[in-house]
Amino acid sequence: MLALARLLIIGFVVLTVIYLSLSLYSRSVRRGKLEREWDEEIHTGDRDAFIEEGMRAYDGSLRKKLILGVYVLPLVTVTIIIYLTNFH
Amino acid sequence: MFYVKWAFVITFWVLVVAFFHYTLPQHDVARIADTYEKRIDFGENSIFWTNQGTGDAEGTVNRDVFFIQAFRTDDRPMIYRNEDTGWGWPPYFKFDTANLQAEANNLRSTPNDPQWAVITHYGWRNEFLSIYPNAISVRAVDGPDVRIIPWLNIVILTIVAAVSWAIWVRWRRFRAARIDPMLEDIGEGFDAAGDSFSDTRGRFRRWRDSWKRK
Incomplete structure (x- = not known):
């Protein structure tokens, strides 16, 4: 059981690093898109308020929740491997 | 230098192939x-x-x-x-x-x-x-x-090849965009330093020679 605990802890740390990097990257891409959209198409009103509203919409969106798949995918893969190896 | 570089490349690929051949x-x-x-x-x-x-x-x-x-x-x-x-x-x-x-x-x-x-x-x-x-x-x-038919091996090796290629392409783009211009600037800096250094040497040599022809 100690080996399992070790695997889970190391896996959790690594996946958290990946999750944070992916999350920050996704936010910066979304912010870049909002800025470009305002600069090219809208040009009226408060730029910062538009971007903040867009970012708040992003925070509640499905896309942001999908990044949690970084935790789910390895767990599912390991479960499938265990099933195929041990229980045919 | 040519042989050293190729020695590294070949060693790297031998290790990668050996790793996959053992583990898959x-x-x-x-x-x-x-x-x-x-x-x-x-x-x-x-x-x-x-x-x-x-x-x-x-x-x-x-x-x-x-x-x-x-x-x-x-x-x-x-x-x-x-x-x-x-x-x-x-x-x-x-x-x-x-x-x-x-x-x-x-x-x-x-x-x-x-x-x-x-x-x-x-x-x-x-x-x-x-x-x-x-x-x-x-x-x-x-x-x-x-x-x-080794399906799992095919899938895994394809994914690894795709990921390595993606990283390599991005590395090349990054190098062309950021590192090469900086290296050119450094090279120009060296050239300029070399010119000024040889100027200095030229002057010193002329002064030394002026002592010789007595």
Whole structure:
């Protein structure tokens, strides 16, 4: 059981690093898109308020929740491997 | 310098290929002759053995290990070990060693009346190091000529190739955009320094020569 605990802890740390990097990257891409959209198409009103509203919409969106798949995918893969190896 | 660079590149690729060849599963068509258990004391080749079965005591210097003796289709023997990989490396998560031993024992046969089986395994057989491939699973087949397509290997190697290519392309773009212009600037700086240095030397030499021609 100690080996399992070790695997889970190391896996959790690594996946958290990946999750944070992916999350920050996704936010910066979304912010870049909002800025470009305002600069090219809208040009009226408060730029910062538009971007903040867009970012708040992003925070509640499905896309942001999908990044949690970084935790789910390895767990599912390991479960499938265990099933195929041990229980045919 | 040319040879040094190529030595590094070749060494790198040899290591990568060796790693994948050892770790990815392979399939052998074989006739199982016998199964046995032997006490192994881990010496220099200890990295080629896995850990104890999950739940057993850790860190022992010797252990009983299951083995499977088999003959492949070219009638040459191949001995497999049968060990748990547990939660460790390689990530096969194999826990059912004793079950597999029972299944393999069930498929034993003689040369006159062979029962062929496909043995999935990873690892290398090296007589000089006394290391054995680790059998993962065994299944009975009708005859020695069975067509086996290694789907998992194909998928894994394709994904690895795609990821490496993606990283390499991005590295090249980054280099062209950021590093090469900076290197050019540095090179120009060196050239300018070299010019001014040779100017200085020229002046010193002329002053020294002015002392010579007396």
